[in-house]
Amino acid sequence: MRILNIVTQKGGTGKSETVKNLAFGLAKKGLKTLVVDLDPQANTSSTILKLHESISKETLDEMIQTFINDKPDNPTGLEGIDILHRFMKKKIDGYDVSDVLLQPTLINEAIQHTKYINLDILPASSNLIETDMKLKTSCMKSDTRLDIALQKVEDKYDVCIIDNSPIINGVTINGVTACKNEGDLIIIPIKIDAGSLEGVDITLQQMLEILSYSDFLEFDFKLLFTMRNRTVVEADVEKTLRTLFPDRCFNTPIRYQSKPVVTASNERKILLEGRCKSGVAQDYKQLVDEIFESINPN
Ligand SMILES: Nc1ncnc2c1ncn2[C@@H]1O[C@H](COP(=O)(O)OP(=O)(O)OP(=O)(O)O)[C@@H](O)[C@H]1O
Ligand SMILES: [Mg+2]
Known part of the structure; x- marks a missing residue:
């Protein structure tokens, strides 16, 4: 099972949009896909489980x-x-990811099937708000609970995609430490605006810090340009990041196009579920292809 962890400490950069579309797209291509929602806002869980x-x-x-x-x-x-x-x-019936972080053996009971073929989810709820504090006061492997849980289901899935809140805390660290095997990937979405370079810098520094106290992690990351406009400043920032991080940027940028995204959201749908005529849907399709090829080179 490959783990793709979409993470950045900057809010509103398209993390959840990316998680939903990647999960839908990879599941549609036949990969058994598990989404793990680590955001107490639980927007990804609401969309995928239709809990609106x-x-x-x-x-x-x-x-x-x-x-x-x-x-x-x-x-x-x-x-x-x-x-x-x-x-x-x-609003989740039964266990959710906050229960699993406290007791990893609950993972099989907490995972829910969805109406989408090949797509399951370990949903989030607002209970996650308290989980960080509970993890802090627990001395038993509080950083690797998700990893322990995911090992129990790794034979059932080809890919696991993790959504995060924009705050890096004990819950987020669990997602990062789960990305420890070759082929696992931390994906940092970047919406280029005034604070974007600071956001990338802080996120990468935090990842390095997590690495520095772990002796088993293979840290691999890639940058994804999201919500991209065609301005000169954005092109310059993108060029700089592509130069600083050769081979560590996805080829496909996701354009900013609000109407199709808002329409899908109002219809309680994942963008790629629709007719995919829009540019932003085409970008997400291309990103799915790019990632699918890297996971499944044959
Ligand atoms: N490519 C896009 N074009 C236009 N709007 C978008 C695009 N991607 C996402 N959005 C919208 O921007 C907002 C933020 O996106 P999203 O929720 O995916 O970000 P996020 O990084 O998950 O946010 P948070 O940090 O709060 O979890 C949402 O309202 C979403 O519908
Ligand atoms: Mg989100």
Whole structure:
């Protein structure tokens, strides 16, 4: 099983979009694919498992009604925090990845099949918010729990794709340390904007730090240009990164094209699930081909 871990400490760079489309595309090509969602926002889990109640009209109406029913004379804001949390709290039936990080033997029970052929998911929930703290206070192999869990299912899958939150913490470190075998890859998506070079720098430094206290990791990474516009500045930054990191940048950049991405999201679909006429869908298809060829050279 090859592990592709999409990670960067910079938010909103297309990590989840990339995870969903890569997973869908590689599964469609016949690879048994497991997605691991390590983001408490659980957007990838919601899309893949079709769990979008949180923004359904009924849920929003119910939230307003609950607030009206509970409303104290002088609302302080705490009531809103409480109601939002009650409604956003985990919608996953059964175990999720936070349970597996605390008890790796639960992995088989926590993995869910999806409506997509060849595509399973170890879903996230907001419970992950507390998992980092729980890992910190646990002394038993807290950095390698995901690795231990994934070893139990490695014969069932060809590829495992990990989505991350934009914060590098104990949960993220579990994803990085799981990427330890030859052929596993850390993919750093880069949306070129004012903070993008700092984002790449910090992410790579953090990866090196994780490596420095591990004596078994084979660290391999590649940069992926996402949400790319055709500006001169972007072309210059991309050229610089391609020069500094030869052979460590995917050939295919993903263009910025909001309409198809937003439409797919509003329809609760993965972009590549649709007719794929748009440029951004074509880019993702090409990226899937590029990665498929590197995984399956024959
Ligand atoms: N190529 C694209 N063109 C236009 N919009 C995009 C593209 N890729 C992603 N988006 C949109 O940009 C936003 C951020 O994308 P996404 O959620 O994939 O980023 P992320 O890195 O996972 O964010 P986070 O750090 O919060 O997890 C989303 O609203 C998504 O729909
Ligand atoms: Mg995300």
